[in-house]
Amino acid sequence: MPATAQAGETIKIRSAIQHPMITGHTDAGPNVAPRKIIHTFAVAYLGAEVLRVDVAPGIAANPFFAFNLRARSSGDVVFTWIDDTGEVIVETRQLTVT
Amino acid sequence: MGGLKVLCIAIVLINGQTIGTVAADGPFPDEARRMRSANEFLSPALRAEQADPIRNRGMLWVEQGERLFAQPPPPGGAQSCASCHASPETSMRGVAARLPAVDAESGQLVNLEGRINDCRILRQSLPPLDYETDELLALTAYLTALSIGEPLTVSIDGPASAFYAYGQQLWSERQGQLNVACTQCHDQSVGRKLRGDTISSAVPTGYPAYRLEWQTLGSLHRRLRSCQLGVRAQLFELGSREYLALELYLKSRARRHLIDAPALRR
CATH class of the missing domain: 1.10.760.10 (Cytochrome c-like domain)
Incomplete structure (x- = not known):
């Protein structure tokens, strides 16, 4: 994502994360690997949630999300990924609005 | 005039057929x-995806490799990769292009994965990494990416x-x-x-x-x-x-x- 934007401008944000997204359906037989996917991806801007995705097992490994955001004022954009083991990955990027 | 024209067309056709059969059944043309x-x-879509560092998912491993290279290993290990190989952007450029090469001491052929593991054992007192672990893939991806264009x-x-x-x-x-x-x-x-x-x-x-x-x-x-x-x-x-x-x-x-x-x- 860009570090700066003009007020009212729509910016494009793209995110990718390293995750195996194990569906729980592979290795048929006695050794089925338990499902381990990122089930939720959420984005907050200026303290308010602007995007929430319920992710299904059909999404490929290392999921990539792109979306638009309208810049209002300077603040943090916080990206949160939550997976089936309860692991929460949080990344924060600063957006400066001029 | 009319006869000449027909002759020319015929030659082109024969040539075209000859090239066609060679490519289909016999050895390929040069x-x-x-x-x-x-x-x-x-x-073209995949080529564009590959050229884009965010959409090319391989870059996730390159980023991980960059961290692993600079980071001191967990307690027990003596030093990080970067403590010997300072400023890898210049010092490690071209290394991946020269490997695999024969190691002068052991006389064995060693590739980049092998070099990384040799360093881990000899210099860092760490166990070698297995093939296809994220750590070894990340380090090889990072070091190979330093040689892009070589x-x-x-x-x-x-x-x-x-x-x-x-x-x-x-x-x-x-x-x-x-x-x-x-x-x-x-x-x-x-x-x-x-x-x-x-x-x-x-x-x-x-x-x-x-x-x-x-x-x-x-x-x-x-x-x-x-x-x-x-x-x-x-x-x-x-x-x-x-x-x-x-x-x-x-x-x-x-x-x-x-x-x-x-x-x-x-």
């Missing part, structure tokens, strides 16, 4: 036999010549239940179809590569293993002398091709 970069076999320049002279000859022998030997040799597809049938895909020239510049079929980054040895699975041959161990010799042969065959790892591959 133009097609030229080594084609693996990127030529990608769709031409492959492996040496096949002196001590390496025996390994090169062994690699060439493996390349041209029939194997597996299907009883085919590497060369029958990747020299003699380049550009033709095999299942849903086009047979490539086996140019290994993109490895470790993010293969869509795997949904993850994988080493060149894993890719060689996929071909062996395809012809139902007995698999060699990842990192074995057979795969190392084949890696040397493939990289010398593709000399002057530019490194573009981590690449996207189907």
Whole structure:
């Protein structure tokens, strides 16, 4: 994502994360690997949630999300990924609005 | 005048037919036999995805490798990679293009994965990393990416010549239940179809590569293993002398091709 934007401008944000997204359906037989996917991806801007995705097992490994955001004022954009083991990955990027 | 025109058309037709039959059944014309970069076999959409550092998922491992390289290892290890190899952007540039090479002390052929593990054992007092672990893939991806744009320049002279000859022998030997040799597809049938895909020239510049079929980054040895699975041959161990010799042969065959790892591959 860009570090700066003009007020009212729509910016494009793209995110990718390293995750195996194990569906729980592979290795048929006695050794089925338990499902381990990122089930939720959420984005907050200026303290308010602007995007929430319920992710299904059909999404490929290392999921990539792109979306638009309208810049209002300077603040943090916080990206949160939550997976089936309860692991929460949080990344924060600063957006400066001029 | 009219007669001359017809004659000209006839000659063109005959020439066209001759070229057509040679390409279909006999040996390929020189133009097609030229080594084609693996990127030529990608769709424009995949090529664009590969060139974009955010959409190219291989870059996730490069970032991880950059962290692992700079970070001091967990307690017990003496130093980080960067404490010996300072400013890797310049000092490690071109290293991946020269490997595999024969190690002067042991006399063995060592590739980038082997070099990383040698450093871990000898200099960092850490256990070696297994093939296809995220850590080893990340370090190889990072170090190979530092050589992007460098031409492959492996040496096949002196001590390496025996390994090169062994690699060439493996390349041209029939194997597996299907009883085919590497060369029958990747020299003699380049550009033709095999299942849903086009047979490539086996140019290994993109490895470790993010293969869509795997949904993850994988080493060149894993890719060689996929071909062996395809012809139902007995698999060699990842990192074995057979795969190392084949890696040397493939990289010398593709000399002057530019490194573009981590690449996207189907």
